[in-house]
Amino acid sequence: MLSYLPDILNDHEIIPQESFGANTNCQKSCCYSKVNTPRIKDLIRPSGNLRQLDKRLEKVVTNATEVREFVIKAKNELGFEYLQVEDQLQNIAYMIMRRFNLNKLNCRMDFIHSDKCKSFHVDNVYLRTITTLVGPGTELQLSNNPHKVTQVKTGDTLLIKGNHFPGGNNHALHRSPKISHLGKTRLIFVMDY
Numbered sequence: 001m002l003s004y005l006p007d008i009l010n011d012h013e014i015i016p017q018e019s020f021g022a023n024t025n026c027q028k029s030c031c032y033s034k035v036n037t038p039r040i041k042d043l044i045r046p047s048g049n050l051r052q053l054d055k056r057l058e059k060v061v062t063n064a065t066e067v068r069e070f071v072i073k074a075k076n077e078l079g080f081e082y083l084q085v086e087d088q089l090q091n092i093a094y095m096i097m098r099r100f101n102l103n104k105l106n107c108r109m110d111f112i113h114s115d116k117c118k119s120f121h122v123d124n125v126y127l128r129t130i131t132t133l134v135g136p137g138t139e140l141q142l143s144n145n146p147h148k149v150t151q152v153k154t155g156d157t158l159l160i161k162g163n164h165f166p167g168g169n170n171h172a173l174h175r176s177p178k179i180s181h182l183g184k185t186r187l188i189f190v191m192d193y
Contacts, residue, residue, distance in 0.1 A: 012161070015159060017156050017157075053114070054110065054114055057074040057078070057108065058107065064093040064094035067090050067191070068090035075133075080134065085131075089131065092157055093107075093191060100127065100193070106125075110186075110188050111185065113180065114180055115178050116176050117175050118176060119175060121174070122160075122171045122172075122174075126162050126164045126165050127159065129160075129191045130158045131157040131190075132154050134154070135179065135185055136184065137151050138158055138176065139175050141173040141174070142172055143171060151177065
């Protein structure tokens, strides 16, 4: 259980990739824009079921160094060894664990070909970070303006309250962008408690 849980301003925060500066050892063009992912028509198996192509790697970690190690292993296993994102994600993990006094994080890296989480929703966790590493960013619908949808930039991290976050129902709704009809893929990194 959380011993101390400060409030997140409003219902979400976006942590820009640029806020990590030189510590990420990564230039934006190197990490996020020059991505050579296969075309979707080259990936579709005879069944045509895109969900079969989706891959997820998960790990429960107890410190930010374990996050870094998991990121390196997961991105290599999924074929994204050229991405230099481990420093950024380690820094986010350190910041989240320290800010919210957490003793563990559930981490996962998803390589997505299908339209997962296509409806706006709130997750059944205390809090979650979502960092889109490749492909279109997560879509966000703010509680104070349900008719406006914002897309988080690729490389930035979205920090959102979940259903178990104490202090009311002030939540931002989020969803994955629809990608299957565009022939795009996404690589996302999620940490939650």
